[in-house]
Amino acid sequence: MATAATRDTAGTTAYGTPDATGDTTAYQRAFDAAVAADDRIEPRDWMPDAYRATLVRQIAQHAHSEIIGMQPEANWITRAPSLRRKAILMAKVQDEAGHGLYLYSAAETLGVSRDELLDKLHSGRQKYSSIFNYPTLTWADVGAIGWLVDGAAITNQVPLCRCSYGPYARAMVRICKEESFHQRQGYELLLALSRGTPEQHAMAQDAVDRWWWPSLMMFGPPDDASQHSAQSMAWKIKRHSNDELRQRFVDICVPQAESLGLTLPDPDLKWNEERGHHDFGPIDWTEFWDVLKGNGPCNEQRITQRRRAHDEGAWVREAAAAHAAKHHGEARHTGQTGAARA
Numbered sequence: 001m002a003t004a005a006t007r008d009t010a011g012t013t014a015y016g017t018p019d020a021t022g023d024t025t026a027y028q029r030a031f032d033a034a035v036a037a038d039d040r041i042e043p044r045d046w047m048p049d050a051y052r053a054t055l056v057r058q059i060a061q062h063a064h065s066e067i068i069g070m071q072p073e074a075n076w077i078t079r080a081p082s083l084r085r086k087a088i089l090m091a092k093v094q095d096e097a098g099h100g101l102y103l104y105s106a107a108e109t110l111g112v113s114r115d116e117l118l119d120k121l122h123s124g125r126q127k128y129s130s131i132f133n134y135p136t137l138t139w140a141d142v143g144a145i146g147w148l149v150d151g152a153a154i155t156n157q158v159p160l161c162r163c164s165y166g167p168y169a170r171a172m173v174r175i176c177k178e179e180s181f182h183q184r185q186g187y188e189l190l191l192a193l194s195r196g197t198p199e200q201h202a203m204a205q206d207a208v209d210r211w212w213w214p215s216l217m218m219f220g221p222p223d224d225a226s227q228h229s230a231q232s233m234a235w236k237i238k239r240h241s242n243d244e245l246r247q248r249f250v251d252i253c254v255p256q257a258e259s260l261g262l263t264l265p266d267p268d269l270k271w272n273e274e275r276g277h278h279d280f281g282p283i284d285w286t287e288f289w290d291v292l293k294g295n296g297p298c299n300e301q302r303i304t305q306r307r308r309a310h311d312e313g314a315w316v317r318e319a320a321a322a323h324a325a326k327h328h329g330e331a332r333h334t335g336q337t338g339a340a341r342a
């Protein structure tokens, strides 16, 4: 785990599970050394139970956010203003489904099944990002989501490419590349509207007005109210605090808003020479906790739609399982196993 010397040539560790005495001291020491050395923890490595549980919770929440996040934008696919815009939006929404798949697969390496995770999402025992509980009222919302929501996601996720858990870090590399495309398409869409007719400009401004504050909330509660932050940073799952990332995002967005010809809805937003950052106004944390508790404008609609999509997809899962079983049977019959064919 900690050094090359403890790994065999296949990349698995020389340590398996603790011996019969249950003494994990040596494993814990090797784990701590691996984290300190910025080495990656891999699925077959020993890891503390709390580290595993934290990763399952975080990766599952991330995966759920990707697939629930398809809904607000899919709402506009049939009403996209041109074939080009429709093709771009369909590709983007499909990318989000793909992100969900990478992440559910990453979570499965920790010993949980996708069924189990989906069940927890559907029964409200696991969460998804609260941002997707806001409605997409106009076409400009597709632009604001791309620019601000995908933009905030990238700010959050780029450091996760260096997360201590290997499968999560590797999934994030690919996801971040795609998120970067999403952010640009949103920016380009808003730019077109901002430079369009006065009505289009007003529509773009209205969307930014509605999405700005919820986007800042995407970084989570302030550092002093964030339950899991300190431990996650010690484990190098997280590399920066919520407030640090939020500040970084504000600093990135201010000049972009200027280039867009749009304003950010915060009268307190101004450059602070001394800090070398923008100051910004207070966030309405009551709204944040309220939406998190289930009282946002679309919480119920999102989860109902998700459950329905899952139920309606049952026949696909059954057909895929039957197909896999049939091929597995054929392979056994001809003496081929999955491993032999690989």
Ligand SMILES: [Fe+2]
Residues within 6 Å of the ligand: 066, 095, 096, 099, 175, 179
């Ligand atoms: Fe995504």
Ligand SMILES: [Fe+2]
Residues within 6 Å of the ligand: 096, 150, 178, 179, 182
């Ligand atoms: Fe995205």
